[in-house]
Amino acid sequence: MRLWFLIPALMAAALGARDANAQQVHFDIDATLPVRDTELPYTLDLNLTAAAPTRIGVGALLDLREIQKIVPERMADNAIVDNCGLQVRLDDLSFQAQDETIGLDGGVTITIFECSRTSERDFQRGEQKRAILANMSTQATVDLRNNCAYFKLVDLTLTAPEAQREQLLEDDTLDSVKELMLAAVDLVLNETPLCPELPAELASLDPVYENGGPKEIGDGGLGVFLDGSVDVSPSTILDILTVLQQRKLIPGPP
Template structure:
């Protein structure tokens, strides 16, 4: 069967196979992203549509609402910055998607300690000198690099309550903490890109994504959408047909 004919036939099969629209079929998979020593779960909704005789369009929606629940809980038990003279904790973090933007807010506790050098590279934390609180707000976006989605903070604002403001301004504490927080968070985000991997049964699709960004799911739910395409080969078509048959969306081979 010639390739130019197979793609329309495949799409026609998909039409009548419970497809989400007349030109698209969707597969939903469980996936995860490694962040330091843990795996954060999300769902991958992969949509395939015919865009030409030898190309299939791919829309990948990464549903991150489970991560949206887990991350604030994990952060509450761990300091973002914890060195000899400084500890920064982020509590009550909330992040919501609004259209194609991501807004984050939370309460920051900044604790400053005495710190003494005990060797060329060794330091020892001493008594607590001061503890301050501040409110954090920031926005994030998504950058697409090497077929992966990277989260990136656009900026970060720390605002101290009136009670602490004069002392904070004198010591320039907030500006220093802001720079350290940006560096620490950017390091984690760059180490933890979202690189959607398809299960073995669809691995031959090997989509190329050329556009991506945040996407609101429902009311404030966090998602990321990636758009691209697949160069169709006979083996790719056979893999898609096999998956459709296993899911009983089309009849099995005679």
């Protein structure tokens, strides 16, 4: 963990001072997001601000730009829908933050197969009937629940080449694929919330986040902000001071 500290700032916060210009302390924490059988790296920028004699304001910015680079590569190797009669793969996925929204675009390969029943419960995939190359665009937002940030797709649009559009409209293929994609992606997103965890020496802070949402970092970089607070107690102040003493940023006990 890397930490930058302004001594008057922390002491003002710890003692409940009210001068807003001298009441901030910043932590830069390396973290990971577990996603099924892998972990994706991100950075948690944590700012503490003295808000009242018994409360410290907390502003957390989750810098997800590394995840933004890694996820499209991982998605390209995996079908997001894969059942007996249908396989859907994402190609050239990209997502970009703009202000407080997240836009996702990419190509979608839709492969339709023959599917025959082999028993009361089992089916067998047969020959490929056709493959469709479509374009996908959608937006995502962030829901804050139980101190965790959950990504959620707002809607999803699929468009196909003109030559295939008439047949696709006739048999509702795109609408069916859209619903399956939304269900599959929502399942994954609900399984992988962003729940910022503090290192053990700061765990007693136990911030409560009340607001959150997407935030652009730099030019299109993906971030999530969380705003909340920490109730100040003697043990909380002592833990913060102990961390600073361990890093020799303030003098140790006499």
